[in-house]
Amino acid sequence: MVVLGTGWAGTAFLKNLDYSLYDVKVISPRNYFTFTPLLPSVTCGTVEPRSIVEPIRKIIGKNKLLFNWFFILLSQKGEEIDYWEADCYKINTVGKKVLCRSKIGTNLDGTGEFVVDYDYLVIAVGAQVNTFNTPGVMEHCHFLKEIEDARRIRRSVIDCFEKASLPYLDEEERKKNLHFVIVGGGPTGVEFAAELHDFVAEDLTKLYPAIQDLVKISVIQSGEHILTMFDQRIAEFAEAKFQRDGIDVRTGYRVVKISDNSITMKCKSTGETSEPYGMAVWSAGVGTRPVIVDVMKQIGQENRRVLTTDEWLRVCGCDGIYAIGDCATISQRKVMEDISAIFKFADKDNSGTLTVKEIQDIFEDLCIRYPQLELYLKSKHMSDIADLIRDAKGGDVEKGSMQLDIDELKIALAHVDSQVKSLPATAQVAAQQGQYLAQCFNSMRDCEEHPTGPLRLRDSGRHRFRPFQYKHFGQFAPLGGEQAAAELPGDWISIGHGSQWLWYSVYASKQVSWRTRVLVISDWLRRFIFGRDTSC
Ligand code: FAD
Ligand code: MG
Ligand code: MG
Ligand code: MG
Ligand code: MG
Known part of the structure; x- marks a missing residue:
């Protein structure tokens, strides 16, 4: 079994899989799992980068401990899991091979490429950023997807403040450097804007009193509202709060071009405008990775937008391939x-x-x-x-x-x-899919060995192989100033300081290990006592 990716979906899969049943190879360019919901907190030093990542080898190792003290007694079968730090750049769906390339070392022919055969392939490579081919985005914008991105943003924010403090700049130049633009009014963009506002208001104004009034934060959103995936009450509250905070929310604007010092956007009513900026973060939209586009071509899904699976998460049109998380979508059967x-x-x-x-x-x-x-x-x-x-x-x-x-x-x-609705691209969906698929694989052997045995009886059989069903536990939007909006199942909306505490407790409990849990909580405490760290 080959598993591609160590993000939310891949890690949930590996944590729940019984390794004694399969010979598992994990391939991913990152040898750690990232707790993405806290990435916006890393951009401003509220949480340290190392607090939200966990080495994948540790996660795999833990699973072994949990299962194995008795599995080792029962069987001596292959319980080793191999992890290889590499990108999969091509999947041969007919020959059942994945072609990989390592960036960190080369083999004898000097390329770092290798081929792995599979019987079962679990694709969990996630999505990539989508610039919609807007000129200049790749060159001049920050993204917020990986831990390195968050680190770069943090350094860049401080750089902007230092640049604006230099003695030889005029007022206009200082203003330009302190104009922070966020493209995209989804949860990530909004959370980053809120986090940045707090960082400026609570920490940076004390350190840069001379230039504090020149700071401007803009959120640019092409739709009519921000946070459209949330309940309307939350979107309205967020817009009102941002207005009070002085965050400039521009709805109905589409960014058409970005150069190294100005950003050009278009609005239906007022036409094109350009504005100087100091730093821009692009968080508008996700796209399909090239390796997935290639698979879709091979199996006749080229007309689709995303790789499509059935409700058991098997990729339609090929054999032995499963896809989970942001890289795939489920095609629901119609009544x-x-x-x-x-x-x-x-x-x-x-x-x-x-x-x-x-x-x-x-x-x-x-x-x-x-x-x-x-x-x-x-x-x-x-x-x-x-x-x-x-x-x-x-x-x-x-x-x-x-x-x-x-x-x-x-x-x-x-x-x-x-x-019929397609599921959102969230960590919650990805993790549930990973867990579900692992449970299917765990009981697959049982069912093959005892086709008429107890596992095939109506209840247990049905529950083991029932189609994937998503359970929505609600979603949060942290809005800054120790306030958050929460949308809980059953149409429950709660906005304010209480929700922020709920947010703290949920995100602490969702950590993948006790190590990261302790680190994240102590980061929050450190911030409460000493403020955010501004040196980097
Ligand atoms: P990912 O987690 O992106 O994992 C993909 C994995 O595949 C990575 O390990 C990557 O290194 C690896 N990979 C990539 N290319 C290859 C390749 N060619 N070969 C092999 N491996 C490869 N969701 C929520 O539910 N709640 C939130 O609060 C929330 N906040 C978010 C905040 C931010 C800033 C971001 C960026 C996302 C947030 N999300 C949130 C969304 C959530 O992170 C994604 O939905 C989730 O990560 C999807 O999981 P995945 O496993 O499909 O992909
Ligand atoms: Mg994954
Ligand atoms: Mg991840
Ligand atoms: Mg999906
Ligand atoms: Mg009848």
Whole structure:
């Protein structure tokens, strides 16, 4: 088994996989896992870079300890995991090989390239930044994706302040150097803007009193609002708070060009404008990595935007390849495509009509296979499929005598597929997919060895191999000034200082190891007592 990537998806997979069952090779250009939600905190020194990374070899090693004191007794099979620090630059889906290139050392032919065969390939390479081919972005903007990016931003912020303090600059030049531009009003851009504002207001103004009034932070967003993936109340609160804080939020502006000292943007109503800036961070959009684009071409997915898998996370159109996290998306089966099969399956007595009871009997299975059904019922404020049928057949039909033929079933379920949604590109999704896939692999051997054994019985069998289902536990948007917005399941919105404390506790508990947990918490304490570190 070859695993590509050691981010959220890859690490969750490796943490949950039973290594005694497979010969696992892990390939990734980074030999550590990064806790990406805290990257914005690293850009301003609230948290130190090393506090949010954990060596992958340690994570793998821990898993061994957890499982193995008894696995070693039971079996002497291959429990070693190999990790190789390299990029996979091509996947041969027919020959089942991955072609890799190491940057840190060369082999005999002087290239650092090597080939690995696989039976199972788990692709978890994530996404890359997308500049939408805007000129100048690659050359002049910072990104915020990796730990090195966060380090560079931190150094650059301080550099801007030092530059603006030099004796030979005029006021205009100082202003330019202290203009921080953030392109993209998504969660990352907003969180970085909030973090930067706090850094300036709480720490830097004390150190640079002469130039503190010249600082300007702008957030440029092409849509009408920032934080569009959040509830509208949160977006509005964030916009109002930023306005109070003096952060300039420009909605409806699209950046068209960036040169080394000015940024050009376009707005429908006012046309093109240019503005000088000191530092720009690009956090607008994600794109597909070249190695994935190439796979998509090989397997006939070239018309799609992202690599597509089925609900068991198997890549459609090839054999033995699984994809999890930001690099892939799930293609959800449609109820209407399978409607005849559903009807046949439900019609246990082959009568050609369905009773409500027959439908209710398969309802639970239907909801697992087609999660959109539950969403649809919820959106209609219905708790039972019988309501849906009654609705389609016209109100006053007696429950017991209700019979449905295929056309009536079609009418009843006609709009269910409108609730099919693709999952967001978040750590939460990636981690759940990694965990799910590992559990599938762990029980695969069992099921092959005991095809009729207890594992295949309805309950356990179904639960082991049920399609991937995402559970949304809510999301946060830290807005600075010790305030955060939280959107929790069940339409719960909470905004303010309390949510910030919730944020602290959730992010502390989500750390991958006790080492990083202790480091992150002590960084927060250090910041409370001494402020952020401005030397770097
Ligand atoms: P990644 O975590 O990006 O991992 C990809 C891995 O693949 C990396 O190890 C990389 O080195 C490796 N790789 C890349 N190319 C290759 C190759 N060619 N061959 C082999 N390996 C390769 N999500 C949330 O849910 N909540 C948040 O608060 C949140 N905040 C975020 C803040 C920031 C600043 C960022 C950038 C993201 C944030 N996210 C958040 C999103 C979250 O980080 C991603 O959704 C998540 O990382 C996706 O996991 P992944 O495993 O698919 O990809
Ligand atoms: Mg990953
Ligand atoms: Mg990661
Ligand atoms: Mg995905
Ligand atoms: Mg029947």
